[in-house]
Amino acid sequence: MELQLALDLVNIPEAKALVKEVEAYIDVVEIGTPVVINEGLHAVRAIKDAFPNLKVLADLKVMDAGGYEVMKAVEAGADIVTVLGVAEDSTIRGAVEEAAKTNKKILVDMISVKNIEERAKELDALGVDYICVHSGYDTQAEGKNSFEELTAIKRVVKNAKTAIAGGIKLSTLPEVIAAKPDLVIVGGGITGHDDIKAAASQMQQLIKQG
Secondary structure, X not given: OEEEEEEOOOOHHHHHHHHHHHHHXXXXXXXXXXXXXXXXXXXXXXXXXXXXOOEEEEEEEEOOOHHHHHHHHHHOOOOEXXXXXXXXXXXXXXXXXXXXXXXXXXXXXXXXXXOHHHHHHHHHHHOOOEEEEEOOHHHHOOOOOOHHHHHHHHHHXXXXXXXXXXXXXXXXXXXXXXXXXXXXXXXXXXXXXXXXXXXXXXXXXXXXXX
């Protein structure tokens, strides 16, 4: 089980400062969609150059032109690129093929997917590396959580790893760990903490024990 830090509402200098504090406790650093929109793929390159030992995920939420967009993210230093599960199979296939050329990974975000189990099966067959259940900002406000969806995916997926994102905090982490995802994605649960180093350290400890 690995810990991914999601950075959403920061600029490049702030991102670097945050990662520097928690570098020892995380496995993957995510350049979130808002950062990519505000800063461009330069943000991916800046973090990869500053922290070459960490995996960097570019949260592009690719919906079309899968091969091209993944190629650009990989050129910028991304190790993992996100594609939306509601995208066409041809888009996902293009993304998977492009990533495979350089041994990079594709994470499929299941946000807005209606039939989670059925789609997970299809995505697994398409050769994606991770399938991520995700309570987005807007659905978190409605009290949605992803544990049932994670269990459903784990039932049907044979090859892909699983990931979970959305509103995970120290208090809910034991429940997340019990569901046994391969990748736990935390944003505000670390960055919104008074002591982000302590929060990341405690989370890493729990995850490594799990």
